[in-house]
Amino acid sequence: MRLNRFVANAGVCSRRDADKLIENGEITINDKIVTTMGYTVLENDVVKYKGNALNAEKKIYLLLNKPKDVVTTNDDPHAEFTVMDIVKNACEERIYPVGRLDKQTTGLLLFTNDGDLAKKLTHPQYNAKKIYHVFTDKPITAKDLEQLASGVTLEDGPIHVDAISYVDMADKCQAGVEIHSGRNRIVRRMFEHLGYKVMKLDRVFFAGLTKVNIPRGKYRFLTPKEVTRLKGGFWQ
Numbered sequence: 001m002r003l004n005r006f007v008a009n010a011g012v013c014s015r016r017d018a019d020k021l022i023e024n025g026e027i028t029i030n031d032k033i034v035t036t037m038g039y040t041v042l043e044n045d046v047v048k049y050k051g052n053a054l055n056a057e058k059k060i061y062l063l064l065n066k067p068k069d070v071v072t073t074n075d076d077p078h079a080e081f082t083v084m085d086i087v088k089n090a091c092e093e094r095i096y097p098v099g100r101l102d103k104q105t106t107g108l109l110l111f112t113n114d115g116d117l118a119k120k121l122t123h124p125q126y127n128a129k130k131i132y133h134v135f136t137d138k139p140i141t142a143k144d145l146e147q148l149a150s151g152v153t154l155e156d157g158p159i160h161v162d163a164i165s166y167v168d169m170a171d172k173c174q175a176g177v178e179i180h181s182g183r184n185r186i187v188r189r190m191f192e193h194l195g196y197k198v199m200k201l202d203r204v205f206f207a208g209l210t211k212v213n214i215p216r217g218k219y220r221f222l223t224p225k226e227v228t229r230l231k232g233g234f235w236q
Helices: 003-009 015-023 083-087 115-122 142-150 186-193 224-231
Strands: 027-029 047-049 061-066 106-112 130-136 152-154 157-159 163-168 171-179 198-206 219-221
Touching: 003 015, 003 027, 003 047, 015 027, 061 083, 061 224, 083 106, 106 115, 115 224, 130 186, 142 163, 152 186, 171 186, 186 198
Parallel strands: 106 198
Antiparallel strands: 027 047, 061 106, 061 219, 130 171, 130 198, 152 157, 163 171
C-alpha cells in the first residue's frame, strides 16, 4: 500500500493532506523519515506520525438517518450537537460524513473512512443519485415543476433537477426531487428562487441506499453486498 494511502486509512487525514505530511518529513517508517510520495509500505514496516504508530484501519461504512437541528461537521466549537456526536460510539475507527446535509435537513448521511469512495460519491462526475422529499409553504404549480426540470439560474450558475413530481396529487405542497448536484443547499435554493419556502426537506435516497429500517436519529452499518455495489458504482 502506498504511504499516503496508509496514512489516510489510519484516520490521520485525507490522502491529499497525507502527501503534505510526507513532504514535510512528519512521517517515519521504521524510525526513519520518509519523504518519498510513492513509497510502498511493507507488511512489517512501522509507520509513525508524531511518534505514534499508525495502523491501516479496516474500512467502515455507516448509514445515519439524520435528525433535524443537527449540524453536519467534524469539528465546530459553536455547534451544540453534531452528527459526529450521534455516531461517536459506533466504532473505534475514525469515520467522516460523505458530503453534508444542512442543519434543518433530515435523512440519509453516509459515514466512512474510505477516502477513495467518499471522493467518488461527492464528485459530480460519478453521478451519485440523491432523492429528496420536499415540503413547501404553498402548493407547487405544474409550471414551476416544469421550470425546475428544465432549469433555473442561481447566483452560482444554472441548475436543473433530474426528475421531479408530486408525492401526493391531493397535496401539492409535497414533491419528490431527484438530483445529482452536490452544491450547497441546492434544493432549498432552487425552490426559494421560484418563491417557495421549504418547510421540511428529507433525503430519502442516496447512491442506491434508502432509509428502510433506520429510525430517525439511528444508524446501521452497510451490508457487504451494499458496500460492493457502492464500490462498483451501482448507485442508480
